[in-house]
Amino acid sequence: MARSRRWILALDVGGTNMSGALFKEDGGNPLAVKSRRTPAAEGPEGVVAAGLRLLDDIRDEAVDQGVDPKRIVGAGVGVPGTVEPGRGIVSLAPNLGWRDVPIRDLFQDQLGLPVVVDNDANCAALGEWWVGAGRGSRLMIAATLGTGIGGGIVQEGRVLRGVAGAAGEIGHMTIEMDGRSCQCGNQGCLEAYASGTGIGARAREALRDGAESAIRHMVDSEDQVTAAVVAQAAQEGDMLGRLILRETARYLAAGLASLINVLNPDRIVLAGGVVKTGGLLLDPVREEVRRRAFPASAETCVIAAARDPELAGVRGAALTFQREVLEGHR
Amino acid sequence: MARSRRWILALDVGGTNMSGALFKEDGGNPLAVKSRRTPAAEGPEGVVAAGLRLLDDIRDEAVDQGVDPKRIVGAGVGVPGTVEPGRGIVSLAPNLGWRDVPIRDLFQDQLGLPVVVDNDANCAALGEWWVGAGRGSRLMIAATLGTGIGGGIVQEGRVLRGVAGAAGEIGHMTIEMDGRSCQCGNQGCLEAYASGTGIGARAREALRDGAESAIRHMVDSEDQVTAAVVAQAAQEGDMLGRLILRETARYLAAGLASLINVLNPDRIVLAGGVVKTGGLLLDPVREEVRRRAFPASAETCVIAAARDPELAGVRGAALTFQREVLEGHR
Incomplete structure (x- = not known):
């Protein structure tokens, strides 16, 4: 594994299920693809807690496979709603019943790593652009x-x-x-x-x-x-x-x-x-x-x-993080 | 008049009439606004010749008003058709009956100054964005x-x-x-x-x-x-x-x-x-x-x-020139 390689956690929160994985900076085949139910009824805190557990599982499995945890630099998260650019606040997510939820900060505070949030359809589009039919x-x-x-x-x-x-x-x-x-x-x-x-x-x-x-x-x-x-x-x-x-x-x-x-x-x-x-x-x-x-x-x-609709959303969330945090622009 | 001020010729070619003017780099009130009929039946050469005559008239009037002709640095032209970005070729202009006409080069060769061409509706939009309701x-x-x-x-x-x-x-x-x-x-x-x-x-x-x-x-x-x-x-x-x-x-x-x-x-x-x-x-x-x-x-x-629909097209053509030639990017 190249010493300089960084890894990005990615999570795609759907109304029913959420899935996540760990990506290299080139967006290729992910490590530790996992999914679980979205506990939408438990509100933003419940959904964030479930998402963090999934990301922990992914991180653990990746470390077992030899990834240096210090090289995992942050997480990209896709959510089914309108996200205010640059602030990571979900202004409206009808399927989750959310309004004005500061989802980036909720994840970031507990993950202890930088987090970037975007709309799930935007993430999926970006994922297919990065490594797919786009x-x-x-x-x-x-x-x-x-x-x-x-x-x-x-x-x-x-x-x-x-x-x-x-x-x-x-x-x-x-x-x-x-x-x-x-x-x-x-x-x-x-x-x-x-x-x-x-x-x-x-x-x-x-x-x-x-x-x-x-x-x-x-x-x-x-x-x-x-x-x-x-x-x-x-x-x-x-x-x-x-x-x-x-x-x-x-x-x-x-x-x-x-x-x-x-x-x-x-x-x-x-x-x-x-x-x-x-x-x-x-x-x-x-x-x-x-x-x-x-x-x-x-x-x-x-x-x-x-080409890869099941993974496009998580992959795009990883790229969104790479763009906004690692490269420093939207 | 500020010594450093540059002037841009602008022409908006419509299917029936064409209008033109001379703009400062700030897009404010133009000098020498003029218009004439578009001789569409005479083909691209006839239309270009008419456009050049209009631009000459504008230049003459502006010089009479004290503009230093050496400070007139080029022309922006709007045409009612699809223009290939960067090449100034009108791929299709139904109202003029044009197809694959290298309109930028036709103007540029005879005007002796750099010319930039774009679609007239794009120019009008840009004109209203520059100094108008946009x-x-x-x-x-x-x-x-x-x-x-x-x-x-x-x-x-x-x-x-x-x-x-x-x-x-x-x-x-x-x-x-x-x-x-x-x-x-x-x-x-x-x-x-x-x-x-x-x-x-x-x-x-x-x-x-x-x-x-x-x-x-x-x-x-x-x-x-x-x-x-x-x-x-x-x-x-x-x-x-x-x-x-x-x-x-x-x-x-x-x-x-x-x-x-x-x-x-x-x-x-x-x-x-x-x-x-x-x-x-x-x-x-x-x-x-x-x-x-x-x-x-x-x-x-x-x-x-x-705010200024009559002049938005010519104004936007001037800004297009400013952007692409004076600032060097599209």
Whole structure:
């Protein structure tokens, strides 16, 4: 192990689970990848305590594997909420029920090492830029199709955070003026159509309307009709599943084409369960984007599936720390 | 006049008219503001020749007013098209019918001074950021509601150009998946609803559908129903005119809310004839944006009318020159 090598702890706190690992400064394969449940009901203190225990376990395992503990220089933490740039305060995290939580200081005081905090979607975008499908891009947009749609914009290797740390909410672009109601209070957001929640809702509505589909035999009750079930049905050739995915591709492409026209990026990286259906989603997305976006801008933008979505968030948290603490700038 | 003061020629080439002026390095009141018709039919050479004549006139008048010609150090030029960053080549300018025109070199060879070229909407945005309603903003979006909808994004005083110089096309965000056809070939673009063209078209459709309105008595034929007529009717209390402007505000707000959620800017600057109706457009835009955008992001974003829209384009062209040539970076 090179004497000069420093290690960075990283933690990605989700609404349900948190995961962490130890990274070298080059962002390569991490040591001691671990995860545990997020005790969201226990409030910020409970979540921080659980996160610190996970980081302790990671540190212990890494030391067992020969890492010099003095070379572990700090931690990057991703959280599902809006983080005030430079201050490490979570102004709002709806899934955790947090508002104005000084999460960086809570971690830092107890870890005894410098800590940097950023939004989880920003971290995931940065992770894919660092060692993933966004590598080498100059202006990249990452989108994660999960329960909602998270997004992050990476410009010349830096996250575009906006003036209050709230940028990147690409799931909340209006694609239908008076369309489906969205969790955010608006109508017609991309997320209301193309997120896991939106996909499940559209499938359930089609089934209620009497559509024939193998999905009926794959579940015991309507509430089991999730995006994962729709994706599985589509992969097995079910017509309704394929129709729902094609529609999803259309909605997604309308949002991505808007982003391409506004930002002229060279890379869009997509993650999430339905993206794993490969050509069933990505091919029609690419085709519809070409139909909708300005040709010159569509041509210069590669749309790719994330390479390492499970680790992108923790990896990006490590890079955020490296940038802000080791290199001394945001 | 301070001995050290340098002067910058600036030219804003529009599809119909071009205007120019001479600016000091501080962007203040220009000398020798002049304009003339753009001889678009004469091709790039004819347009460049006309532009050079205008710049010569400006230089002559400025010298008459006491400017030392040796202190005029170069020219910034704005053109209505996509400009390749750093090379000054117009890759596409639909209104001029240009494709891959090396416009910077055409100007530079004959002017005998360094020339910098950028997109006109980017220049206008930069001009309002420099000395206008965008002053002091960290992340600003400018939109001009004209025949189409032009846009520019200014981040920490620099234009966000994207990887091929095509960023800022905010008029071409989809706000209705299967909505009105747009000039760009897509459907449901913001421009198809809220541009001057879109406003006129929606008013004509309402009149054709039998709507009562004073607009009928303001024009001799249907093709005279322009956005300017609609705005005038609205200001005079006409119900249809007011309805069309309210709808315009709703469409515009859907687009601006998307931009606010994606970029989290601190300033949006609007220009164009209908913006001059003041509260009739801007008030409902602000209200609907608050309803649609994330509260934290909406709160941090001021929506304002452009202060000097007629000169913003030329002023921004001068600043672009200053940045790229005098300061040596983009």
